Amino acid sequence: MKIDNQSFIREKFSEFYNKNANRIEIPKSIESREFGFTLFREKIMVRHKGFMRAEDLREFIRKTVPSNVYYSAAYYSLPEAKMEEKGWLGSDLFFDIDADHIPTKCNKEHDVWICRKCGLRGKGPAPSKCPNCGNESFEEKTWPCEICLEAARVEAIKLIDMLTGDLGFSIKDIKCSFSGHRGYHVQVDNEEVLKLDSIARKEIVDYVTGTGIDAVFHGLEEISSGRAKMLMGPNLNEPGWRGRAAKGTYEFLLTASAKDLRKLGLRRKVIEEIIANRDIILESWKTSGPWNLIKGLGLEGWRKIINRGVELQSAKIDTVVTVDIHRLIRLPGTLHGKTGLLKISFPANEIESFDPLKESVALKGEEAKIYVEEAPKFRLGEEVFGPFKNQTVTLPISAAIFLLCKNAGRVVN
Amino acid sequence: MAALANEYVKRRYALAEARRAYELLKTEDEEKIVEIARKFGWRIRFSNEKIGLMKFDFALNFIDYLRNTRAFHEKGWKLVNRPVLGGEVHLSKQEVARLLQEEIQRYIEAKIDPKVKSRLPEEILKRMERLKQVYSERIKESPLEDFSSTGIINEAFPPCIRQLYEAARSGRHISHVGRFTLTSFLLHIGMKPDAIIDLFRKSSDFNERMTRYQIEHIAGERGSGTRYTPPKCDTLQTHGLCPGMDNLCKRVRHPLTYYLRKTRSMKRKKIDESKNENR
Numbered sequence: 001m002k003i004d005n006q007s008f009i010r011e012k013f014s015e016f017y018n019k020n021a022n023r024i025e026i027p028k029s030i031e032s033r034e035f036g037f038t039l040f041r042e043k044i045m046v047r048h049k050g051f052m053r054a055e056d057l058r059e060f061i062r063k064t065v066p067s068n069v070y071y072s073a074a075y076y077s078l079p080e081a082k083m084e085e086k087g088w089l090g091s092d093l094f095f096d097i098d099a100d101h102i103p104t105k106c107n108k109e110h111d112v113w114i115c116r117k118c119g120l121r122g123k124g125p126a127p128s129k130c131p132n133c134g135n136e137s138f139e140e141k142t143w144p145c146e147i148c149l150e151a152a153r154v155e156a157i158k159l160i161d162m163l164t165g166d167l168g169f170s171i172k173d174i175k176c177s178f179s180g181h182r183g184y185h186v187q188v189d190n191e192e193v194l195k196l197d198s199i200a201r202k203e204i205v206d207y208v209t210g211t212g213i214d215a216v217f218h219g220l221e222e223i224s225s226g227r228a229k230m231l232m233g234p235n236l237n238e239p240g241w242r243g244r245a246a247k248g249t250y251e252f253l254l255t256a257s258a259k260d261l262r263k264l265g266l267r268r269k270v271i272e273e274i275i276a277n278r279d280i281i282l283e284s285w286k287t288s289g290p291w292n293l294i295k296g297l298g299l300e301g302w303r304k305i306i307n308r309g310v311e312l313q314s315a316k317i318d319t320v321v322t323v324d325i326h327r328l329i330r331l332p333g334t335l336h337g338k339t340g341l342l343k344i345s346f347p348a349n350e351i352e353s354f355d356p357l358k359e360s361v362a363l364k365g366e367e368a369k370i371y372v373e374e375a376p377k378f379r380l381g382e383e384v385f386g387p388f389k390n391q392t393v394t395l396p397i398s399a400a401i402f403l404l405c406k407n408a409g410r411v412v413n
Numbered sequence: 414m415a416a417l418a419n420e421y422v423k424r425r426y427a428l429a430e431a432r433r434a435y436e437l438l439k440t441e442d443e444e445k446i447v448e449i450a451r452k453f454g455w456r457i458r459f460s461n462e463k464i465g466l467m468k469f470d471f472a473l474n475f476i477d478y479l480r481n482t483r484a485f486h487e488k489g490w491k492l493v494n495r496p497v498l499g500g501e502v503h504l505s506k507q508e509v510a511r512l513l514q515e516e517i518q519r520y521i522e523a524k525i526d527p528k529v530k531s532r533l534p535e536e537i538l539k540r541m542e543r544l545k546q547v548y549s550e551r552i553k554e555s556p557l558e559d560f561s562s563t564g565i566i567n568e569a570f571p572p573c574i575r576q577l578y579e580a581a582r583s584g585r586h587i588s589h590v591g592r593f594t595l596t597s598f599l600l601h602i603g604m605k606p607d608a609i610i611d612l613f614r615k616s617s618d619f620n621e622r623m624t625r626y627q628i629e630h631i632a633g634e635r636g637s638g639t640r641y642t643p644p645k646c647d648t649l650q651t652h653g654l655c656p657g658m659d660n661l662c663k664r665v666r667h668p669l670t671y672y673l674r675k676t677r678s679m680k681r682k683k684i685d686e687s688k689n690e691n692r
Binding site: 084165192221 | 464465495497499501590
């Protein structure tokens with residue numbers, strides 16, 4: 001009998017939930033949460049489900065074997081009611097960091113796009129227009145690569161640093177998790193944030209992303225005494241965005257090429273000055289900063305340079321997730337339908353050493369034989385697999401399911 | 414006041430009282446200010462700290478800060494433009510007084526209880542009626558802006574909408590917020606749902622039933638019945654949908670205001686031109 005991918009994956013998910021239902025993490029106040037599920041057959045989301053007890057939720061997951069499990073960041077008086085009748089009581093503060101939102105060093109070479117009109121395939125992020133037929137819509141296949149995940153980790157670290165250092169949350173109140181695909185979730189678990197409305201959350205988003213920042217509020221100013229004019233600017237050791245703006249500026253000027261500087265709209269003479277004086281600029285941070293070193297570079301020019309530095313220091317999060325106070329979030333301890341990897345939580349202070357591609361490997365059992373159309377090299381746990389192209393391979397179950405979930409191959413009997 | 418039971422009058426009154434309080438608070442000494450602020454539950458302390466060249470008098474919990482700056486639009490009040498450390502925002506005395514004004518305004522508004530009416534003597538009720546009349550003469554409810562008469566003028570779209578519109582027309586991927594923004598904008602300026610469905614038709618994941626459902630939802634014909642307006646500029650910036658401002662953008666805070674002003678100025682220009690031609 002020929003078994004299709006979907007049934008095969010579902011069977012493995014089912015085995016996992018039967019043995020590991022205790023790994024499903026039960027959110028605080030389960031009775032006030034809305035749950036949502038996607039199923040293997042129907043391509044719809046089942047929403048507005050509620051559970052009074054942990055056992056009920058676990059039982060439901062074991063029985064239905066969903067491809068994805070979500071719960072609301074919000075607490076409701078009636079989680080099963082229609083959206084406008086649920087009675088919002090509060091919501092956890094969530095941040096989503098996804099490699100899709102971050103420019104990465106791998107340039108996403110592992111991602112594939114396929115033109116929906118002429119079928120042309122290419123690597124990396126989809127172009128704006130198909131070079132063959134000019135069509136502008138593509139099917140895109142993304143891939144959780146090590147470099148992408150590393151980039152996401154860096155963003156998460158920046159975010160956690162701002163949440164603890166600037167906004168004063170205790171590191172113990174910050175929960176992290178690997179989504180099971182291409183990113184991290186960071187949650188602030190603290191009574192104080194529950195009642196924050198969208199407007200307040202938006203201000204927090206703007207804070208961590210550096211949106212709307214203006215260097216003149218962070219120490220950049222022109223002081224004139226008599227006919228002499230002097231610029232002042234933020235310093236490396238200062239708190240909050242002041243220090244961060246200085247660090248970003250330092251970092252940017254350390255390596256900025258003429259092209260990078262041209263993009264900021266600086267004049268040719270100024271650019272030459274900056275590049276010729278790079279060492280002096282770096283040295284100047286030990287004292288009062290580089291603000292008066294470059295001839296012809298005034299407040300407006302520095303403002304642009306600092307803004308570029310702010311970009312480097314900002315945390316690239318998915319802004320929509322944090323502002324949305326009704327958001328559904330993947331439930332930790334459940335499998336990701338696009339990878340078969342587990343969404344797994346860990347304490348924020350372990351972010352530097354956490355190995356997502358090891359800790360999230362959850363499916364165990366016999367090896368499986370699959371035919372792989374195409375897959376780049378990837379690692380799961382300690383083992384590296386691929387690259388594969390049009391070949392039949394026998395793989396550990398986690399790797400096989402990973403490729404099947406990614407739609408990169410099919411089961412061979 | 415309470416008996417007037419008029420939201421507008423109530424707000425104006427609370428504002429006037431709060432403003433008066435602000436003027437008084439600005440010159441109060443620090444301990445007094447801390448005492449008053451704590452009465453409202455603020456987590457505030459006298460800090461007297463120097464950051465850079467600036468000296469700050471107070472440090473206020475950032476959540477208390479956010480609660481009282483929601484109505485402010487100046488860049489300088491944005492959390493990201495503030496010295497924030499260890500969960501506290503550093504502020505001058507005058508700034509704290511300004512934030513207290515907001516708190517006091519809300520406090521007064523909440524205190525004005527319209528149920529008081531039944532217990533009032535005849536004489537006061539009479540005066541009240543007169544006040545109501547004065548109000549309605551002074552404040553003519555401004556009619557909701559009507560865009561439908563203008564027709565849809567693509568040239569008057571703000572940059573954000575133009576970008577989304579072009580993306581939709583060529584079937585490029587648009588984020589959820591982007592679709593919401595574009596749809597609610599077009600509905601507001603009078604585009605028919607069917608025309609909007611056609612606009613999205615080229616999209617790679619187009620599904621007519623789903624698209625129609627969503628558009629009707631935004632139009633307020635389904636669900637809660639709320640007719641949604643597009644997000645304001647500030648929100649579009651947060652979600653990375655603002656492609657950069659042109660000169661008119663700098664003078665408005667909402668894409669619909671941009672459209673309204675632009676269509677008006679285009680009309681004026683047309684009239685001027687035709688006058689010139691007639692000469």
